[in-house]
Amino acid sequence: MAKILITGNEALAEAAIRAGCKQYFGYPITPQNEVPEYMSRRMPEVGGTFIQAESELAAISMVYGAAVVGERAMTSSSSPGISLMQEALSYMAGCELPAVIVNIQRGGPGLGSISASQADYFQAVKGGGHGDYKLLVYAPANLQEVVDLTVRAFDKADEYRTPVMILGDAVMGQMMEPVELPEFTRKQPDKPWALTGAKKGQPPKVIRSLFMLPGEDGMLEQHNYKLKAKYDLMAEREVMVETMQMDDAELAVVAFGTSARIAKSAIAIARGEGIKVGLIRPITLFPFPAKVIAKAAEKVAHVLVVEMNLGQMVEDVRLAVNGRVPVLFYGRPGGAILGVDDIAQAIRSNAQCGARNEACSAQQL
Numbered sequence: 001m002a003k004i005l006i007t008g009n010e011a012l013a014e015a016a017i018r019a020g021c022k023q024y025f026g027y028p029i030t031p032q033n034e035v036p037e038y039m040s041r042r043m044p045e046v047g048g049t050f051i052q053a054e055s056e057l058a059a060i061s062m063v064y065g066a067a068v069v070g071e072r073a074m075t076s077s078s079s080p081g082i083s084l085m086q087e088a089l090s091y092m093a094g095c096e097l098p099a100v101i102v103n104i105q106r107g108g109p110g111l112g113s114i115s116a117s118q119a120d121y122f123q124a125v126k127g128g129g130h131g132d133y134k135l136l137v138y139a140p141a142n143l144q145e146v147v148d149l150t151v152r153a154f155d156k157a158d159e160y161r162t163p164v165m166i167l168g169d170a171v172m173g174q175m176m177e178p179v180e181l182p183e184f185t186r187k188q189p190d191k192p193w194a195l196t197g198a199k200k201g202q203p204p205k206v207i208r209s210l211f212m213l214p215g216e217d218g219m220l221e222q223h224n225y226k227l228k229a230k231y232d233l234m235a236e237r238e239v240m241v242e243t244m245q246m247d248d249a250e251l252a253v254v255a256f257g258t259s260a261r262i263a264k265s266a267i268a269i270a271r272g273e274g275i276k277v278g279l280i281r282p283i284t285l286f287p288f289p290a291k292v293i294a295k296a297a298e299k300v301a302h303v304l305v306v307e308m309n310l311g312q313m314v315e316d317v318r319l320a321v322n323g324r325v326p327v328l329f330y331g332r333p334g335g336a337i338l339g340v341d342d343i344a345q346a347i348r349s350n351a352q353c354g355a356r357n358e359a360c361s362a363q364q365l
């Protein structure tokens with residue numbers, strides 16, 4: 001199949017359509033505006049629905065309604081807009097509703113900037129809304145992955161009856177690369193749970209996250225255990241991770257998304273200088289590849305976490321390493337893009353500490 005040159009936001013939107021998304025609801029916010037713009041043109045062409053909602057709260061509520069009746073639905077936004085959607089995401093997780101939510105991150109906190117950031121990691125993987133719940137979270141590092149993971153997101157949302165998030169950033173959304181687009185999805189899974197109207201002789205269906213009627217003592221607790229069993233199954237089956245040059249590595253760099261993409265160039269420089277460094281790139285942020293990182297910690301001297309924030313994924317890396325080796329951090333917040341030379345210098349500094357058999361003390365190198 002021939003490849004086409006396209007922006008990340010447009011590639012994501014077209015991939016969603018080809019995955020069977022027929023319901024898109026959104027609200028403009030930079031740097032993801034190309035997604036709703038593209039959907040406004042393409043959705044009528046494929047018999048779908050596009051609505052520019054009056055707010056992010058309205059958009060996610062429309063996704064909720066479309067998911068209840070079994071439609072493949074999606075919304076997209078950027079960091080402040082995603083914050084407004086958290087209450088509804090908790091509701092959707094509680095109701096076990098499949099949908100895809102796209103966050104093309106920008107600098108924060110607050111309105112921040114429109115530059116790329118990875119400061120929404122906590123929000124995405126720890127459950128930004130209330131209650132015990134998780135989202136399946138994908139973090140693409142190139143535009144072909146944007147396409148492939150978007151299709152996968154819709155399939156996995158239906159498989160697990162869960163909201164799925166694609167966590168990108170302004171670099172990923174605005175850059176252009178050649179991609180191969182998938183064929184159109186023709187058949188979607190049956191959804192016997194969907195509210196498609198009462199039918200004679202069949203029991204009524206109810207989708208809810210509220211358990212407080214008489215005689216329902218303990219039902220919410222059991223519902224939480226049911227959700228946890230689903231998340232545990234995801235952790236067992238859905239981990240995606242890329243490793244690079246880890247066979248002889250003495251230093252492991254852990255990075256995701258755009259940071260990992262930049263770190264690959266820094267690792268190539270360091271390798272050219274004789275530094276034995278490799279990369280672990282989580283593709284799923286939940287479930288997190290903790291076992292892969294823990295195994296790497298058995299043979300490397302140091303782990304360096306690289307993120308475009310003040311240090312968020314580093315906490316999960318430290319949990320995975322569990323004190324076996326020092327875990328250091330290099331990052332920049334507020335929409336500042338990491339430089340290849342800066343990451344290479346952070347790698348050199350960590351390698352020197354390892355050669356002296358001592359831990360680097362500074363988090364910001």
